[in-house]
Amino acid sequence: MSKAFSAIGEDREVERDEFTPGIEPQPTWCPGCGDFGVLKALKGAMAELGKDPEEVLLCTGIGCSGKLNSYFESYGFHTIHGRSLPVARAAKLANDGVEVVAAGGDGDGYGIGGNHFMHTARENHDMTYIVFNNEVFGLTKGQTSPTSPKGHKSKTQPHGSAKDPIRPLSMSLSAGASYVARTAAVNPNQAQEIIVEAIEHDGFSHVDFLTQCPTWNKDAKQYVPYVDVQDSDDYDFDITDRREAADLMHETEDALYEGTVLTGRYYKDENRNSYQAEKQQRGDMPEEPLAERYFDEDYDWERSYDFIERHK
């Protein structure tokens, strides 16, 4: 256990209610919103993993999904639209002991923050990223989003979107994420299991979380029935095989717009080092969490005078 950060690594039974704020704010989510499913699964997963709320940093973007940390008790950073990932991954580099989870919507992660998504996956930062995928911009009242189906009509696409939707799973795989899964708010047990696995995975875990938006898009019924590709005999594939994973991801992405909801684990690479491990191997990152040093009164700080010789 860390001296400066005693919430970290503490071994104890944790109740899911510890992740519920003492005074729970009035939810800004509509009745029937899939976002409640993410909140429930995340609380359950953290309790299952025995995480202390104060060793968790939840970084969110902007949108309905960004309100997640208003209802989830932990350290939180409600950042700006699309930028939760760089804030989150740096917080993790600064203190590896903190359990860092980032979350945001599909516009946040696949649109405005797409560049950060691609590079955080590429670098394989040891963290979890949950994308609330409701196929629409909810908070700003139903505009077409990167995952909206082709032909989606909204006030900003009155003639129907001419754009094919983005392929979040395929994009994640080719960018370099080492754990990729899709789950749905309508499947709470699978959702919690997947989030547990994602957090436990040593590397960048991407969970595309289907969250129905009953106000602007579909209601829960439209995500039922769903198929868990691990449980179905129709989908026999090896989740450690990049090519097989890619094929099934492609099929899954197409199927969603044809009314078939496929979910489950799609890819997992346990052999790839996390970014932190790669940096440490190169001597570019200390073994001890950097943040600890600032609370260590005995640390002998280096100073510029130590290497001024080279300028003489």
Place this chain on the structure above:
Amino acid sequence: MTDDELIWRVAGGSGDGIDSTSQNFAKALMRSGLDVFTHRHYPSRIRGGHTYVEIRARDENVTSRGDGYNFLLALGDSFARNPSEHAVYGDEEVKPLSENLDDLREGGVIVYDEGLLDVEDVPNFEERAEENNWHVYPLDLRSLAKEHGREVMRNTAGVGATAALVDMDLDHIEDLMSDAMGGEILEQNLEVLHDAYEQVNEMEQSHDLTVPTGEHDEEQVLVSGSHGIAYAAIDAGCRFIAGYPMTPWTDVFTIMTNLLPDMGGISEQVEDEIAAAAMAVGASHSGVKSMSGSSGGGFALMSEPLGLAEMTETPLVLLEAMRAGPSTGMPTKPEQADLEHILYTSQGDSHRVAFGPSDPKECYEQTRTAFEIAYEYQIPAIVVYDQKLSGEYRNVDASFFDRDPKPDLGSTLTEDEIAEAPHDDTGKFERFRTDGVEDGVSPRSIPGQSGGRYLASGNEHWPTGHIAEDPDNRVAQVERRLQKLDAIGDDLDERDQQVVYGDEDADFGLIVWGSQQGTVEEAVARMNDDGNSVKALGVSDLSPFPVDEVREFIESVDEAIVVEMSSTKQFRGLIQKELGNVDGKLSSLLKYNGNPFEPAEIVEAVELEQDGGGEPTAQTTLEPAAGD
């Protein structure tokens, strides 16, 4: 013009090793007891294109480039071999000679590599040389280098020739070469150096220029503005930097990146500047002293995370190394026209601190101040400088850097302190409490600390950090954040980062900020020596602005010229915004051709203004006071 100084310009193509050659020569001059000052001019190209470095050396403090120069070593552009390039850029090969003639002083010395350059290709060269009494020494540096070693050693040959022509001892040069290389390479270079030295000494010499002599009271180090900034960051305990390459900010980024791993720090080169600044915010939030930075275009991308740091009160230090704009502008040329950009970018009322240092020592001091203020008051602090200061080397007392590190996280609590701090009824830490805080600063906790959980949000928030639009809370939070700026203003008053020099009774003033300050300082000294009475104010605190000090200065003179590298008078605008009515006392001297001011241009402007105005001869612009 007296030549009690050597201003040596080494010119070649990008990639010809001009930088390293000039570094070593500047160090040799410094070790011989002289004060040195370098000025770097280069194009935005990897290979080829005319580039030069100028070293000014004399036996007294040197704060500026000179007016023109007196010794040219023209190496020729060895990369200009492509005939089609000729058509686009003109005659590249001779540019190191032809482009440098306009500001070579009368009686100046020219050494050029006749192995690469033909003076027949330089229009009117013979006539100009005769007219200006230049002393020209053609040498086949290329063959000389090849004879003993390799062609790239022609720089060494040029240095040997220079030393012979200005009666400079080779000892320091040899020492520096031995420090930098060894074995056969060293031997060959030494042979090249000596051969060139001897060949020149056998030539008939007609010029009257020798290297000055001097002595330092203590050991010196040669550092740039970028070193000043980076070393201050190290001494302030900064161990995290994130960035994206961009000229000229890359200088600091590179220095830090090379130093940090050995001291267990982290450097991150990332996908864009939004991520860079956002990462500095994330690392700082997580308890590590952090910085990021860029130049104008990259800094534009940092606008969002800068605002996030302001609203979440996350300590953050950002750098902005200005270059000529707008847009891509002139990437390798200095300008001071990002002043308004750094002060006002990002939505809402800005809550930030900004300093504009003027030389490597101020770069160090003010970067230290930036870290102290940022972490004590939980606010972004920006150090704004430019391409000139970034790569400008000067000698500084080595003991200047013998300083205590100050790595503490400012107003950050330990777990024991958190236990004593106010929490709401549900046990949530009141990170952003508005009552009972000193100077508007509500101390913070760090993720992982027991009892410290809170929400940081770019939305307006309650004391626990939860999103709030309650009007009373909004007013209380806004006023608390503003209170920090008042406290910082008082703090900065005590640090007194402004400088006044010249004749304190003078009725005529100059006001300047940033990298042009040293040039104004020299101009003021020169004018006062010549019997004119002038004084100058160098401003470093850009936000909060030192209103009283600037007002006092303006009130003490009849008129003042604001000197800046900007075509829209941004600094003068800032003074007028902060001070209100300044009685039509301010006029402007502006330069925006990509080159920094020379002292003579300042002198000319003052004389013109004292005579009632007029057109400057140089590429500068005099703009009258409002209402004139």
